[in-house]
Structures are given as structure tokens and as C-alpha cells.
Amino acid sequence: MFTKIFLTIGVLLAIAFIALVIIKIKNEQEVDRIWRSLEVTPTSDRFTEDMVAGLPLPVQRYFLHSIALGTPLASSVSLEMSGSFRMAQEQPWIPMRAKQIISALKIYFLRWGKRTEDNTHTYIPFGGEFTAEKTFNSYTIPSQVGAGWQFGTENYFEFFRAKIEQAEFR
Template sequence: MIAKIFFSIGALLAIVFIALVFIRVMNEQEVDRIWRSLESSPTSDRFTEDMIAELPAPVQRYFLYSIAPGTPLASSVSLKMSGSFRMAQDKPWIPMQATEILSTKGFVWKARIGSGLFQMIGSDRYTNKSGQMQFSLWGLVPLVNAHSPDITRSSIGRFAGEFFWLPSALLPQRGVSWKAIDEKTIQASLKVDDEPVTLTLFIDANGRLLKLSLPRWGDQTEDGSYTYIPFGGEYQEEKTFRGFTIPSQMRAGWWLGTDRYSEFFRATIEQAEFR
């Protein structure tokens, strides 16, 4: 009798394991399909100074620093990054490895967070007017599967807020309006699927990006309710990839610029492929 019970439990666990593996494979295939849909073909259009001639001088400096004249105007960039992540201000930093595709149509971030017995595998994405976050323990045991209007609105903030990795997406030809607050503060206004976004970029005298902030929809509040929260990052290093000079080392968090600042993300860009 005991042997039969153990056999039944073992068979049940095997079925559950197979089901979890099947779900993981299906999820990975779906994410890969979305990733491929965001890939773009190389373009023959190239960046020229005439494209930004009507913009304020500080904005021109930013573009001329970020995009070398003659560079093909990419519509997407594929990134490989490493770094660290933490769940909350009082939690420890844990290692992170990720790849991301960022395009003018959306983004997919595929990540492994943590190590050993505690490793989360999953993705964060915004495509087709919808945001979704899915993470599982070891890629098998579901931990997070979040998708709602609030998640979508927050994902839009992340999407637009990462255009510093794809500077060509911020050109006025993409429908972005620019103004200069002062010689080292510039502001971009755009819409993502009817959601208005305002990016404030802080640059040095040469046009190098030092910091970026935006009001991003989030629930990092005392009662967990959603509202627009100052969000953004600071950039310590940069690299040039085929004519694009982008931040290669960054830190980001909620409540940027306030005494409530909560940094949760640190990343170093190891590879960047523009298309």
C-alpha cells in the first residue's frame, strides 16, 4: 500500500513537472515570436545634420554626440547586458543577466535574476499596445504573471524611457518635439499609443547624456496605489557601436531626484547591434 502511495505521488509530481516544462517552452516560444516581430531590416537612410538643424542648440549637441553623421538610422537595437537587481530598498542586490530588443514598435527584455536555488527567469515587454511581465522560479514555478492597464501604462514609461539606447527613435522625424530648458537640460515630448510621455535629459557641455528622468506610472507608493512617479537613471560610462554612442553603464530607480529615491537596477551593456 505504501509503495502504491509513493508511486502515485511520484507519478503526480512527474505530470506536474512535465506540465511546467511544457508551459515554459510555450512561453519562451511566444516571447521569441514577439522578439522577431520587433526586429527591423537595415535601412539606407542616414543621419545628417540637416535633420536637427531647426532644433535648439543643446538638443543638436545631444544628437551630434549620440549619432555620428552618416550613421544608418536604426529602428531597433539588440542589447546584451549584465548587472544587478533588488526587489526593494531593504533587499540585497542579486546578479542579473539579460538580453533586450528595443525598437520603435516596442521592447522585450529577457532576464535571469539571481543564482543557485533562487533564480528567476522570465521577461518584461511592451508590444501591440500591451505590457506584460512574466517570471518563474528556475523558469518553471510561476512567480509573476502581470498584465493589466496599469502594467501597460508603466511599460510605456519604460519603453520610451529607454530610447537613450536608440537615439534615432528620438529624432523629430519620429514625431518627437524638443525644447531646451537651459544649456544642459533638454526635454522631449512624444506619444506612445496615445499615452503622452515627457523625457527630461541632462547633458554636459559636449552633449553627453548624464541623466534622464520622466514621470512613470507605478505603484511604489505608501499604500501601493498607482500614480505618476519620478523615474529615471544616471549614466556613468558610454560606448560607441557603429556610429551610435550610448550609455553603457547605468543605475535606475523610482523617485529619482527626491529623498525617497529607490535604486533597484544596475546594468552594463556588453553588446549592442543596431538595425
């Protein structure tokens, strides 16, 4: 009797384990498909001064500082970063590493949360500051950032810090 029960439990555990492995493989395949869909082939166009000639002078200076003349124009960037998160003001920073692809055609952010006095969900000021910049493949971009909830208010809670270590423009 006990043998049948243990055998049944063993079979059920094996089936559950196999189901979890199948779900994990399907999820990884979906993530890979989405990741590949964000990778965009670069254009053959190159950055020239003429592209910014009609813009206000501060904008011209920014682009001429940020993109070296002759740089192939990118439509996406793949970033690798390290940084840290914290879940509450009094808790320690937790290290993290991440990869991210940002494609100008496929990026959208909303900041929705419940970091309010009455703990209800609403749109909350969210933002951060760039504290350093670095040049990757002739593009100068912000390379160090801190971000958090209630940005620009006395209740600002920085919970994210990151330093871009590598950027590949495509």
C-alpha cells in the first residue's frame, strides 16, 4: 500500500517537474524571440553636420558632442550594465547586472505605482539623474544613472543605480 502511494507521489512529482521544464523552455524561447525582434539592422546613413544645421545652436552642440561625424546612424542600442536596487529607504542596496535593448521604434514607459501616502495606485513622478557620460563607438551617451519614485519632490526615493559598461549601436 505504502509502495503504491510513494510510487504515485513520485510519478506526480516527475510529471510536475517535466511540466515545469517545458514551461521554462517555452518562456526562454519567447524571451529570445522578443529579444531578437528588438535587434534592428543599422542604416547605411552616416551622421553629418548638415543633419543638424537647421536646429537651434544648443541642439546642434549637443548632437555634435554626442555623435562623432561620420558615425553610422543607429536605430537601436544594446546595453550591458551593472548597478543596484533597494526596496526601501532603510534597506541595503542589492547588486544587479542586466542587458537591455532599446529600439527607438519599440520603447514605451509608464510609471504606475502605489508609493503614495494613502498607498493607492496612481501615476507617480518617476525620474533620475545622469551623473557621468562615456563614448562607445563614436556615440557619447549618459553612462551612469540613478532613478526613483517621487522624482523632484522632497519624498524622492532613489531605488536604482546603474553604470553602462558596454553599448553596441546597430
